[in-house]
Each structure stands twice: as structure tokens, then as C-alpha cells.
Amino acid sequence: MTPHTPTAPWPVRTRRLTLRPATLDDLPAIGAYRRIPEVSTWLPTAPRTAEDHVAHISAQPERLEKTLVIELDSAVIGDLYLSVEDAWGQAEVAENARSTKAEVGWCLDPAFQGQGYATEAVAGLLRVCFEDLGLRRVVALSFADNTASWRLMERLGMRREEYNVRDSLHRTGEWLDGVGYALLAEEWRDRNPAAGR
Ligand SMILES: CC(C)(COP(=O)(O)OP(=O)(O)OC[C@H]1O[C@@H](n2cnc3c(N)ncnc32)[C@H](O)[C@@H]1OP(=O)(O)O)[C@@H](O)C(=O)NCCC(=O)NCCS
Numbered sequence: 001m002t003p004h005t006p007t008a009p010w011p012v013r014t015r016r017l018t019l020r021p022a023t024l025d026d027l028p029a030i031g032a033y034r035r036i037p038e039v040s041t042w043l044p045t046a047p048r049t050a051e052d053h054v055a056h057i058s059a060q061p062e063r064l065e066k067t068l069v070i071e072l073d074s075a076v077i078g079d080l081y082l083s084v085e086d087a088w089g090q091a092e093v094a095e096n097a098r099s100t101k102a103e104v105g106w107c108l109d110p111a112f113q114g115q116g117y118a119t120e121a122v123a124g125l126l127r128v129c130f131e132d133l134g135l136r137r138v139v140a141l142s143f144a145d146n147t148a149s150w151r152l153m154e155r156l157g158m159r160r161e162e163y164n165v166r167d168s169l170h171r172t173g174e175w176l177d178g179v180g181y182a183l184l185a186e187e188w189r190d191r192n193p194a195a196g197r
Contacts, residue, residue, distance in 0.1 A: 006084050006102075008132040014124040017117060022067040022079060027054040029076040030069070033109035042146045043107065046171060070108070070121045077112040080125050081105030084133065101137040102129050106152070113148075119155050126156060130185045131195055137184050143168060144177035153181040157191050 011020035022030070031053030033039055040046035047053035057064055070078035082104055089097030104125055108118045129135045140158060142149040150160070162180030170176050189195050 006082055006128075006133055008128045012124055012128055014120050016072060017077075017121055017124065018071040018074075019068050019080065019121060019124050019128075020071070022064060022069045024054075024058060024064070026067075026069050026076055026079075027057055027064075030057075030067075030079050030107075033078075033111075034107060036110060039107060039110060041170075042143060042149065068125070070117065072112065072117065077117060078106065078108035078121060080107075080121060082125065082129070084135065087137065100135060101139065102133070102135050103139050103141070104129070105140060106149070118152055122152060122156055126183065126188055127192075127195070130188045135185065137182060138188075139180060139182045141178060141180050143170070144179045150179050150181065156183070157187065158183045159187075 011018045013019075028050050031047055031050030034043065034045075034053050035047045035049055037046075045053075045056060047056060057067075066081055066083045068080040068082060069076045070080060082102055084099050084102045086094075087097040087100045089095075104122065106118055106122055108121075126138060129138050138158075140149075140153055142153075144150070144163065154160075158181035160179055161182050162178070164178040164180070166175035166177060168176050168178040
């Protein structure tokens, strides 16, 4: 396995936001919105309190390493997930597939939703993935019922590649449909012709 500490020119600034790697000190602010039921219903974990989130992530340094925060006026309003991974390749060329793709994810404090902040932050993250990290493919997954999340992917030009029927077990006990989206570096460059110049 490849170690996954992405090196990029952090902090990265977008029009209104700053993106930077999360630290332990950010966890209470992140937990404060991740514990809200309408947020956690779509997330892998549902902390009851901000402190639960702090304890959960503090115990997993590798998860913290894959977390970025979204700041607006120096306040944390959301977080991003960035996991650089090896793509699959046949044995003879597997080395060339190492660290060529990323899975990304996102979560925004509901108080800041509906203003384009997530779109702006994820656009910045995609720019990092393709321009700074030189990745060739970025993927994202969500429950099919999480319309806000897959609409965000589509706003950014990501392509729906998977619709998986009842493949994901929700904590309610219900098996839900899942969707998978992807974007290739050349597709991103086509949408951002000034990139890389
Ligand atoms: C997924 C999530 C980040 C999307 O948040 P969001 O607020 O819809 O996304 P944005 O911040 O980009 O805002 C887009 C909305 O603002 C509007 N908007 C306003 N100004 C805008 C601007 N300058 N640029 C883009 N959109 C703008 C858009 O029209 C859109 O509204 P609409 O959905 O009514 O069309 C959010 O729902 C969330 O955190 N959910 C809980 C966690 C979660 O589900 N994570 C993903 C797990 S897979």
C-alpha cells in the first residue's frame, strides 16, 4: 500500500474559501455539524456529540490525514475527504498505476449550505488533485437518495458511472442504492482550459 499524505501548496485559496489539512484542533468544530441528524444520515458515522466525533477521529490518525477543512473568514464551515489510492493495473505495469487516483468526499455545515460553498470547495479540491497531485482520475460515491451530494458532483462535471441497486446498508437497517461518479484529468482540463498554463 502507498502512504497517503497528499502534498499540495496548502493552504489553497478559492474565491471565498481556504482549504487546508485538518488538525486535531479542528475536530470539535467539525463534530458540531457532523452530529446533526440530517447531516449524519448520509455519513459513515453518526456521532451523538461533537466530543464523540473528536474521540472517534483522534483514534484514527490515518483518517485525520485524509481530512481537509473548508474555512470561510477563518471559521471551519465544512470538511473534505481526500484519499489518494493506487489504481488497478496488471502485474507488469502495476507500479505505474500507483497513487494515480483519488476518492473524494465532502460535508458542509447546514448553516452554510445553498450558497455554492461546497461546489467552490470541491472545485478547488479537484484542481489540487489534477494540477498539484497530477492524478489521472477522481471518484466519489454516495447514496442514490443523497440528491444534494450527487447534484454537486454533476455541477462539477463528474460522470455517473455506477448505479448499484441496494448495495449499501444504512444504519436504519435498510439496504439503499448507491451511485458512483468519476472525472478524468483530461475531462477536467477540457472544462478548465486555463489549467496547467
Ligand atoms: C452534499 C452537500 C455538501 C451539498 O451542499 P449544497 O449546499 O447543496 O452545495 P453548495 O454549497 O455547492 O450549494 C449549492 C446550492 O447553492 C446554490 N448556489 C447559490 N450560490 C451559488 C454559487 N455561487 N455557486 C454554486 N451554487 C450556488 C445552488 O443553486 C445550489 O442550490 P440548489 O441545490 O437549490 O440548486 C451538503 O448537502 C452536505 O453537506 N450534506 C450532508 C453531508 C453529505 O451528504 N456528504 C456527502 C456524503 S456522500
